[in-house]
Amino acid sequence: MSVKPQRKRIALRALGAAAVGALAWITATTGIPGGASQQTSPTALVAGETPGYAVEDFSYPLADKILAEKNIVLKRGDGHITLADCAGGTGLLEILARDKADKICFKVVGDSGWLTLEIPAVYAVKGNDYTTEVDMTVGTEEKSFDINKNSWTPVGEAADEEGRDHLLVEIRSSK
The missing domain is CATH 4.10.810 (Virus Scaffolding Protein; Chain A)
Structure with missing residues (x-):
């Protein structure tokens, strides 16, 4: 007890x-x-x-400089799809536009990525090892195209019955 x-x-x-x-x-x-x-x-x-909060707005870094030098509008993205030098290697997304003398290339890293941009008169995209979809507009109409892996896919005016100019507005890729 x-x-x-x-x-x-x-x-x-x-x-x-x-x-x-x-x-x-x-x-x-x-x-x-x-x-x-x-x-x-x-x-x-x-x-x-304590410092203030950092807020990521996903704006593309140096977009103004790229617009001035290459006349390509890069708006926003998650950093996994970036403009690349086409001579810089393999495994790049390649874009052909009627208004551009050379291909436009993008490097994709990570498991997935997205990029909003504006490239007029795009008519073909060569895919890489990623599953890629591009969104385009023609007038007020929006169209999406699934890009073939590691080969050229006709998009925009090349895939349009009327042959209208299409504006590339977004790229989305995933493994």
């Missing part, structure tokens, strides 16, 4: 120690009443020095 009162005393001591520890923590983090002001307490210092 003497064991139960001893357990109660141990439990009360542990509870008391926990309460004292909690009070010490509260005092240390919020300041001592009547002591230092809130502006010099540890939490006030941390809260006052």
